[in-house]
Amino acid sequence: MTDASGLRVVAVADADSFVKWSASLLGAVPGLRPQLLLVRTPLTVSAEQERAAREGTGVAATDVTRLDLAHVAAWLDRQRPDAVLLAGRGPFVRLLGRVIDSLVHRPVVVSGLPGMAIPAQRGALEYRRHTDLLIVHSHREVRAFAELGERIGVPVPLALATLPFARGPHGGRRRAERAEARILAGGVSRAALADRPTEPVADAEPRPGATDVVFAAQALVPADRAARADIAALLVRAAEADPDRRVVVKLRARQGEAETHLDREPYTGLFGAARPRNLVFSHAPMATALETAAGLVTVSSTAAVEALAHGVPVIALDRFGVSKSLLNTVFVGSGLLGGAGEIVAGRFRRPHPAWLRDNYFHPAAESDWWDRVQELVALRRAGALPPRRVPAARGGALHEAWHRASVLGREDRSISGRLALAVGAPAVRLLSGVRARRSPEGASTWADPSTDYTLEPNPFADSLRR
Template identity: 35%
Template sequence: MTTRVLAVADSDSYLKWGAATLDGLRDAGLSGRLVLVASPVLPSQAQVGAALAATGPPPAVLRVGGLVRRLRQDPPDVLLVACTGPTARVVLALAGRVRPRPVTVVGLPGWALPASVEAVGLRRGADLFVAHSRAERAAFEPVVRRLSPGTRVVLSRLPFLAGAGTHEPDGARRRVGRVVFAPQALVPASRPERERLLDGLVAVAAAGYEVVVKLRGRAAERQTHDERWPFDELAAARPGGAPGLRFETGPLAAWLGPTSALVTVSSTAALEALAGGVPVALLDDFGVRDELINTAFRGSGLLVGLADLPAVLAAGGPVADPGWLDAHGLHREPSELPDALRTAAGAATGAGAPALRGPADLRALARLIAPAGVARPVRRR
């Protein structure tokens, strides 16, 4: 009998991860459906289109009550909880009341080092936690053992990474003409740092490169993490603007052509580019520390300062260390997830996640019951 998977997502990045993970499971012989649960971070139609560029039609949007009815009337064998932390907490608790209880799978939709205690705590009680690299698995396993001892950590490459993930040899290095900058909502955090980054990108454009700032969304669109200082708004507020910079949306892959390089501080976009053989530069002007989510890039060969960026790009861009790539998500081993699900399906007889109780749980539930934009924002790691 085919194992049936229901994937539930709630925001732009989790939708992208959930849809691509589900596609990989279908390729492995499992069947699946994808739904969105209505929340304050529900992606716009444009964000849904970008997230599902290669994965089919838009999913249905369910209120939390509709999701509960769906789980009770047609319980899946597997529930893939592709949601921000508070929503994942609610969905896991609701799934624990379904009989037969589905096997529950959780994960984070991108670069997840250093391991987050909060992220694991909000997903406590899941059956499987997906790690996307050997380094992530080594970092998350002790946290999962402590906070959610019944959860197994399984290894699976990020599902939207292409190819085997190795750079071209030095003799075949490309000429860089376009520089794609991948912003992050939380990194760097302050306005002066983000202004400084804009200045650096303007200098790259002045050196003769086409510079595209690939936004995750426009001003009115919600993201997985709230962005206090969006780069397009900062550029518009500057007296001289940001000459030479283009601000675009849509799938990242659409901007990574054969003469492109990617620049970021610590975005998962770095792995997407590396998997396609695109040169990547990780900016270290703001430090290398856990708060910037970039400590794991030490030893990668990719850390570059803004001032040095034009010269590095002129030489074809940085070359990643092969051993670092293999440990940090561009390994060649097949995913452990399909076999883990086939083994676990039908065996999830326990209670699963703890019942919802306490103020934080009630706030998490309220933000799903209230209309989008009314519930008070909460942390969403």
């Protein structure tokens, strides 16, 4: 990765996972002192979430600015960055893209996703189609988004980065590279859902001095309350099976704080008052939680990659199956999928070497995102990079107001925004219902195991408005 001296780069973000991702990604570029601009939306991190997200990234509190959307354009015009990293959910990226379109000195516009992105979702690509570069984090994701773009006619330039959380503090990447070096010369095959291996990698040896079982809670999956209650009961069993170890439920937000995704059934409400004393909740950064972890449990969280990079073995819980709607097909072929019995017994797993290089542990030399950014900056300075502008909404001013109010929520105090929400919210619900009824049963690509992408909207009730 080449030195970034002389380049000005700003990450524009709001939600916790995007703040952590953008600060970690830019903080790892040699010679770069990135700025972080936090735009006020219903998802914007609290001061404590911001501090946790910045920990270990090299981005200091003095590098962070918080603004209302109305002041973003003037601030960017004063700063005149060479590149802007739009780090937020799709509608946020589109809204900020319109702001950048208004700037006198247009920067290179980069976007990306803050974690594992298999399956590649149509909405994720559509919302970011007008950025100059889309960052993904594995060779598998490069293929998936390229195939998706070709399928729907949305060509977006792609670049590969090392997932910031896959670097590890003590040689996690070197361990991964040694493991992938053992792959046979024939290369890495693509595993379909039907190819799930029956034999896991041998159980990992306990880490000296580390005894915690860390569960990475997720807002979206499983969505069903009964399934989430089942996980809570499983964690109680794991705690009762060995009172000398802690079972740590790692949460993303405290009471009153927002998360990137809406958690309708938080785990704090799924345990009885008499839960075991060694079952605890934690809001510490994931890297801190992993320091004392003997193993990590998740359904499909990117925390699994972070754990492997820290040398912590993993169980990707397949108790509810393996499907795109559980966001866990990425683990097919990894050797990490396991059930309740393995968790209670503490039989955590290392990944199959053949899975690593294709899935987040490629050699660092293969990450080309920063070189691509520098090339785009040079082209923009030379006047040879045409802007990829966000087109006006097809429904005119009221539709524009709907887009803005959908992202800003209560932070949008305009009359047009309130009117657009009053008219638009029922219309969107009606349209979604009509589309659902028109979809042929069984035709959804969310149920298709032969691809790593989806064409339909995601099935999660996950509005930006809270």
